[in-house]
Amino acid sequence: MRTLIAELKATDGGKRKVSVCGWVHRIRDLGKVCFVLLRDRTGQVQLVLDRKPEFSVESVLRVTGSVAANAKAPGGLEIQVRELEVLSAAAPDLPLPVNQDPARLSLEAVLDHRMISLRNPKILSVFRLQSAILKFFAAHMRNEGFTEVKTSKLIGTGTEGGTGLFAVEYFDTQVYLAQSPQFYKQAMIASGLERVFEIGAAYRAEKHETPRHLNEYVSLDVEMAFIESEQELMDLEVRILKSIFAGLAAENRAELEVWEADVPAPDDVERIPRLSHEEAREIAAARAGRRVYEINPEAERLLCEWAREEHGIDAVFVTAFPRKKRPFYTHPLENRYTRSFDLLFRGLEITTGGQRINDYAMLLESASRFGLEADSLRDYLDIFKYGCPPHGGFAIGLERLTQKILGLDNVKEASLFPRDRRRIRP
Amino acid sequence: MRTLIAELKATDGGKRKVSVCGWVHRIRDLGKVCFVLLRDRTGQVQLVLDRKPEFSVESVLRVTGSVAANAKAPGGLEIQVRELEVLSAAAPDLPLPVNQDPARLSLEAVLDHRMISLRNPKILSVFRLQSAILKFFAAHMRNEGFTEVKTSKLIGTGTEGGTGLFAVEYFDTQVYLAQSPQFYKQAMIASGLERVFEIGAAYRAEKHETPRHLNEYVSLDVEMAFIESEQELMDLEVRILKSIFAGLAAENRAELEVWEADVPAPDDVERIPRLSHEEAREIAAARAGRRVYEINPEAERLLCEWAREEHGIDAVFVTAFPRKKRPFYTHPLENRYTRSFDLLFRGLEITTGGQRINDYAMLLESASRFGLEADSLRDYLDIFKYGCPPHGGFAIGLERLTQKILGLDNVKEASLFPRDRRRIRP
Numbered sequence: 001m002r003t004l005i006a007e008l009k010a011t012d013g014g015k016r017k018v019s020v021c022g023w024v025h026r027i028r029d030l031g032k033v034c035f036v037l038l039r040d041r042t043g044q045v046q047l048v049l050d051r052k053p054e055f056s057v058e059s060v061l062r063v064t065g066s067v068a069a070n071a072k073a074p075g076g077l078e079i080q081v082r083e084l085e086v087l088s089a090a091a092p093d094l095p096l097p098v099n100q101d102p103a104r105l106s107l108e109a110v111l112d113h114r115m116i117s118l119r120n121p122k123i124l125s126v127f128r129l130q131s132a133i134l135k136f137f138a139a140h141m142r143n144e145g146f147t148e149v150k151t152s153k154l155i156g157t158g159t160e161g162g163t164g165l166f167a168v169e170y171f172d173t174q175v176y177l178a179q180s181p182q183f184y185k186q187a188m189i190a191s192g193l194e195r196v197f198e199i200g201a202a203y204r205a206e207k208h209e210t211p212r213h214l215n216e217y218v219s220l221d222v223e224m225a226f227i228e229s230e231q232e233l234m235d236l237e238v239r240i241l242k243s244i245f246a247g248l249a250a251e252n253r254a255e256l257e258v259w260e261a262d263v264p265a266p267d268d269v270e271r272i273p274r275l276s277h278e279e280a281r282e283i284a285a286a287r288a289g290r291r292v293y294e295i296n297p298e299a300e301r302l303l304c305e306w307a308r309e310e311h312g313i314d315a316v317f318v319t320a321f322p323r324k325k326r327p328f329y330t331h332p333l334e335n336r337y338t339r340s341f342d343l344l345f346r347g348l349e350i351t352t353g354g355q356r357i358n359d360y361a362m363l364l365e366s367a368s369r370f371g372l373e374a375d376s377l378r379d380y381l382d383i384f385k386y387g388c389p390p391h392g393g394f395a396i397g398l399e400r401l402t403q404k405i406l407g408l409d410n411v412k413e414a415s416l417f418p419r420d421r422r423r424i425r426p
Numbered sequence: 427m428r429t430l431i432a433e434l435k436a437t438d439g440g441k442r443k444v445s446v447c448g449w450v451h452r453i454r455d456l457g458k459v460c461f462v463l464l465r466d467r468t469g470q471v472q473l474v475l476d477r478k479p480e481f482s483v484e485s486v487l488r489v490t491g492s493v494a495a496n497a498k499a500p501g502g503l504e505i506q507v508r509e510l511e512v513l514s515a516a517a518p519d520l521p522l523p524v525n526q527d528p529a530r531l532s533l534e535a536v537l538d539h540r541m542i543s544l545r546n547p548k549i550l551s552v553f554r555l556q557s558a559i560l561k562f563f564a565a566h567m568r569n570e571g572f573t574e575v576k577t578s579k580l581i582g583t584g585t586e587g588g589t590g591l592f593a594v595e596y597f598d599t600q601v602y603l604a605q606s607p608q609f610y611k612q613a614m615i616a617s618g619l620e621r622v623f624e625i626g627a628a629y630r631a632e633k634h635e636t637p638r639h640l641n642e643y644v645s646l647d648v649e650m651a652f653i654e655s656e657q658e659l660m661d662l663e664v665r666i667l668k669s670i671f672a673g674l675a676a677e678n679r680a681e682l683e684v685w686e687a688d689v690p691a692p693d694d695v696e697r698i699p700r701l702s703h704e705e706a707r708e709i710a711a712a713r714a715g716r717r718v719y720e721i722n723p724e725a726e727r728l729l730c731e732w733a734r735e736e737h738g739i740d741a742v743f744v745t746a747f748p749r750k751k752r753p754f755y756t757h758p759l760e761n762r763y764t765r766s767f768d769l770l771f772r773g774l775e776i777t778t779g780g781q782r783i784n785d786y787a788m789l790l791e792s793a794s795r796f797g798l799e800a801d802s803l804r805d806y807l808d809i810f811k812y813g814c815p816p817h818g819g820f821a822i823g824l825e826r827l828t829q830k831i832l833g834l835d836n837v838k839e840a841s842l843f844p845r846d847r848r849r850i851r852p
Contacts (some may be wrong), residue, residue, distance in 0.1 A: 002652060014552045023618060023813060039570070041620040058813040087564035088784055090813035115808045127619075131574040138564065143734050145467070150644045150824070152843040153579075153627055167595045168603065171633070177594065185845060187852075191544035192449060193553070194467040199629065201579055207597070218576045226428060226447050326811050328725075358514055378535030382541045387449055387484040387516035395765040398576070417578040417610060424601050425582045426805030 003389050006042030008067055008077055012387055019064045020079065021087070023119065024057050036072065037099075038063070039121065046073040048080050051110065058090035058098060058119065102116075107410055114417060114426050122258050126414055128254040129248065130402045134199060136247035137220050140240050146195040146222070151184035153177055153201060162188060165207045177203035180395060182329070183380045185223035186356060190388040194225040202384040202395075207421055212297065212348060213412040214399060216419040222353075223393030230331075230355045232340040233392050234274060234317050237351060240396075242266045248405070259406040268313040269324075275303070277337070294325070301347040315345045328370035329363065331355040331392070339392070346404040353394020360384040431469030434503055443818055445490045446471065446505065449545065450483050452525050463500065463525075464489070465547065472499040474506050484516035484524060484545065490847040515798070533836055540843060540852050548684050552840055555674065556828045560625060562673035563646050563822075564665050572621040572648070578601055579627060583802055592631045592641075603629035606821060608755070609806045611649035612782060616814040618653040628821075633847055637836040638723065638774060640825060642845040648779075649819030656757070656765040656781045660700060660743050660820050663769060663777060665807035666822075668692045674831070685832040694739040701729070702746040703763070720751070721809040727773040741771045754796035755789065757818070765818070772830040779820020786810040 022040035029052060035048040038061060043421040047063055055061070064083040069076060096109055098119045110117040116122055138148065154168060154175045165176040181198050188196040196318035202219040205399040209298060224236060246258065277284065277295070283306050284299035285292040292299050295318055308314045323330070331339040331354065340354030357363045363384050367377060374381060402414035412418040417426065431445040448466035455478065462473040464487060472659055473489055480748060481487070495502060522535055536543040564574065580594060580601045582700040591602040607624050614622040627646040644744045671689035674682065682688060701709065703721070709732050710725035711718040718725050721744055734740045745767040746759055757765040757780065766780030785788045789810050793803060800807060828840035838844040843852065 021815065038708045039618060041618055060813045060815045087815055088786075088810070088813045091786075091811045094812060095808070113808075115613045115616070115805055116812055118613065121618070124617055124619065127575065128573060132575075134574050134576075135564070135568060138561070142561060147554060148560050149553065149842060150556075150560075150627075152642055152841075152845055154642055154845050154850065169595075170850060171631075171847050173850065185542065188842075190541070191550055192465060192467055192547070193550065199625070201576075205597075216578055216580055224586045326744055360514075360517075379541055382521070382539075384514070385517045386520055387514045389447065389485045389486045389513055415578075416575060416614075419578055419580050421597050424580065424596060424599065 002062075004039045004042040004073075005038070005045045006407045007134055008045060008079075009075075016333070017064060017067065017082070018079070019062060022060070024053075024055060024059045024061060024090070026055040027053055027057060029053065036061075037079075038079075044074055044121075046070070046075075046078040048078050050081075050085070055086050056090055056092040058094060058116075059086055060088040060090075062084065068174045071368055073100055074271050079290075082277050092178065111412060111418060111423065118416070123413075124259045125255040126402060126406060126408070127416060129252050130398065130414065131408065132248055132252050132255075133244055133398065133402060135407075136198065136244040137240065138197070139247075141195075141197040141222065141242035144195065144236070144239075146224075147188075147193045148198045149181075149184070149188050149193075149196045149198050150200065151181045151188075151198060152179075153203070159403065164205045166203050175203075179204060180219060181221050182327075183383075185221055185393055186329075186380075186388070186391070187383050189225045189391045190383045190386075194389070195223070197222050199398075209421060211298075211412075212400070213409055214415055214418055217400075217415065218398035220398055221393065222395070223391060225389040225391040227270075227390055227392055229353060230319065230341055230353070231274075231391055233353055233355070233394055234319075234341055237353070237394060237396075238269055239271065242269045244401075245269065259408075261406045263405060264315070269315075271311050271313050272315045272317055272343075273307055273311050274317040274319055274341075277318055277322060277325075278320070280316070280318045295342070295344075295349075297348075300344045300349055304347045314347075315343065318342045318344065326354065328366045328372060329356050331357050332362075332366075337377075341394075343394075343396075346407075348400055348404055350400045350404060351394050353392065355390070355392035358384060358388045358390050428488075430468045431464070431466045431471045431501075434471055434505075435501075441492065443490055443492055443508070444505070445466045445488060447488045448486070448673075450479075450481060450485045450487060450516070451478055453483060455479065459588055461504075462487075464505075470500055470547075472496070472501075472504040472711070474504050476507075481512050482516055482518040484520060484673070486514040486516075487511065487514055488513055495615040529823070532824060533838065537844060538850060544842070549839075551681040551684045552828060552832060552834070555678050555832065556824065556840065558674055558678050558681075559670055559824065559828060559831075562670040563666065564623070564625065565673075566669040567648065570621065570662070570665075572623045572650075573614075573619045575607075575610070575614050575619070575622045575624050576626065577604075577607045577614075577624060577628070590631045592629050603631075605630060606645060607647050608753075609809075611647055611819055612755075612806075612814070612817070613809050615649050615651045615817045620815070621649070623648050625824075633649075635847060636723075637838075638826070640837055640841055640844055640846065641661060643826075643841065644824035644838075646822040646824055646827075647819065648821070651815040651817040653781060653816055653818055656745065656767055656779070656818055656841055657700075659779055659781070659820055660745075660767055660769075663820060664695055664698065668695045670827075671695065682832075685833045685834075689831060690739055690741070693808070695741075696729075697737050697739050698741045698769075699737050700743040700745055703744055703748065704746070706744045721768070721770075721775075723774075726770045726775055730770050730773045741769065744768045744770065752780065754792045754798060755782050757783050758792075760790075767820075769820075769822075771827070772833075774826055774830055776826045776830060777820050777822045780816065780817070781818035784810060784814045784816050817827060837852075841849075 026037040028035040034049040065081040213262035255376040399414040439717040451465040452463040460475040491507040624647040751786040769777035
């Protein structure tokens with residue numbers, strides 16, 4: 001019967017024989033005695049061997065022995081090994097070290113050898129935290145009466161003009177990978193579910209090579225009916241973020257500590273300011289010392305800096321984007337602007353959203369203004385032709401949220417198997 | 427302030443004014459009085475209007491009025507309307523009726539007009555139940571210490587020989603849509619997470635046109651380390667199914683009743699028999715009255731029939747498939763067979779799984795036996811070269827599970843926006 005390393009603390013030290021399994025994290029061979037640090041999914045424990053180890057790091061062992069207290073051992077316990085079985089021997093030529101601070105490794109090396117670098121406990125902790133984000137997000141949505149949906153990622157035509165799409169050979173025709181579940185989320189609003197969320201892959205065929213872009217990412221999508229304005233959507237996002245942050249603070253201290261990271265307090269999240277696009281440009285310009293025409297990455301950083309100083313929270317909602325900067329389905333505001341918003345968090349846009357046009361005639365007019373053919377949008381337009389309540393929604397980028405919570409330099413560090421222009425493996 | 431229709435029951439009938447929002451499900455115009463059935467995400471209520479309605483079915487209304495008891499009204503309540511606002515007028519030429527039994531409609535029509543047919547409450551209930559399956563599945567996995575992962579669906583090479591893959595134009599090269607997260611699940615085992623699950627899309631470029639196939643589906647993937655044999659995987663699947671069924675029985679009675687469906691009792695799930703492939707073939711042959719060489723769809727039906735009669739549960743695990751019928755990474759059993767299994771449920775295979783080879787030399791040998799080049803598998807093989815514990819896993823098809831729980835004729839009915847050889851819209 002296997003005992004997990006984290007459970008060892010509960011056993012009465014020194015007497016009871018226990019069996020543990022895990023990976024060899026480190027070997028310190030002192031000749032007469034050999035210390036092996038063993039790693040399982042719950043922690044690490046020191047093994048004491050009275051002989052030379054016949055295995056190298058990363059080998060998988062099952063050992064049986066007695067647990068004893070040792071103040072010098074990591075965690076204060078050690079196992080005097082009686083029986084040892086090598087379940088899987090690791091080759092000695094590891095392509096990169098697993099038991100060192102990953103800051104010493106280049107991102108290229110970490111991603112090239114992803115199958116191995118994920119074994120590093122600090123790197124792996126990113127994805128333990130990410131799993132928790134998924135849990136707290138879904139739990140919050142369900143608590144507010146949202147239904148989880150799974151929509152197709154293979155679409156006949158682009159949703160937003162056809163640029164930036166990956167083409168897929170689909171039997172005798174061609175389809176595209178969806179940039180977002182936008183049209184489907186809206187269909188599900190109109191279906192009568194009223195409140196839906198989706199956790200799914202999104203694809204952008206954009207040739208950027210920046211620390212903030214991925215060509216494939218996980219989108220946390222939300223859509224809600226019967227809203228009065230986009231303000232309710234920002235209110236909802238505030239509640240979601242509060243839930244996620246509170247959950248992480250309660251259950252994921254270990255991962256946050258490894259990265260010396262922290263999540264905003266609930267009260268601070270409540271204080272996230274809401275600036276119009278014009279106000280945001282002015283504030284960014286004042287800090288940059290020159291004109292700012294759009295909220296580019298530099299402006300995102302400056303605005304979050306401003307919010308931290310003025311409001312005590314490193315985040316800003318930018319609202320009322322000009323109409324030409326948002327997709328055709330975005331609800332207009334005073335003709336020139338839109339009922340849209342972005343959320344900038346710790347210097348990075350992590351959410352785009354807004355109220356959508358739900359009036360059929362207005363949508364036809366907007367599509368035409370954007371040069372889109374109604375025929376190519378027929379399925380989508382039917383949603384509105386046959387009755388659709390006022391609604392809106394947004395999407396949070398999972399990897400960007402993870403990145404910014406942990407303070408990672410590059411969003412690719414927050415993707416298990418990131419895809420960029422050149423990276424299609426492992 | 428909007429009141430949800432399901433909450434109307436709680437208001438003191440007749441006095442308090444309430445405001446409800448929803449879709450016009452049905453209109454019965456008697457001249458002097460008009461009854462309108464209004465539908466929101468929680469239920470339906472009768473509205474009483476003293477004038478001719480100026481809207482058609484599926485229009486979205488906001489009405490204010492007083493709630494009164496009326497034994498003849500659906501749900502026993504009705505709203506005497508004082509104020510009425512048409513939030514979104516529906517065109518009168520609905521492509522298919524929303525308020526009728528969908529059994530009267532062809533599947534073609536239902537899927538062609540998916541944006542509209544989803545409004546039918548019975549059709550929509552399929553996806554309310556599916557959302558609950560996702561919830562109960564994830565909750566169970568987390569309770570057993572599994573970490574949720576999200577892996578790339580864009581892969582450089584096929585995992586199982588390269589057949590049946592959709593090609594994607596990826597900048598200057600070509601990649602493929604993943605058939606399963608198999609290799610990545612195994613990488614995550616070896617990473618030290620030990621127990622992972624993934625809810626993600628899977629793609630099969632197969633030209634079949636059957637009621638049991640989709641070219642894109644949602645796979646509930648599970649992988650677990652430190653197992654002794656494939657028996658533990660079947661034990662795990664039994665526990666998962668018990669959780670899902672118990673959850674649905676407790677919280678999704680409404681959806682089950684709409685489809686006159688039921689879930690197996692926990693005790694019955696415990697009794698699912700485990701037959702070797704050879705035993706299964708013999709039983710199927712005895713019932714078919716002729717030789718059975720493989721567990722084809724007819725054999726799947728016959729075996730579930732047998733299990734229902736003999737064990738009181740409409741499900742069977744078929745184990746020990748011959749080696750040539752399983753992928754190269756499947757752990758062998760007595761050389762000719764494998765430590766693999768399928769789960770047949772109500773006449774349909776809903777799960778494939780097994781113990782995987784975790785020994786590097788054995789895996790190299792198996793790959794070569796299957797004619798695969800080690801070079802093309804380099805990233806994958808590294809998982810095992812550097813220490814990987816014994817492990818295995820399985821995948822449950824979400825749409826098939828949904829289909830069989832509700833007794834749907836075609837798996838496409840359990841996919842929001844199904845993709846098949848000819849269907850790429852809506």
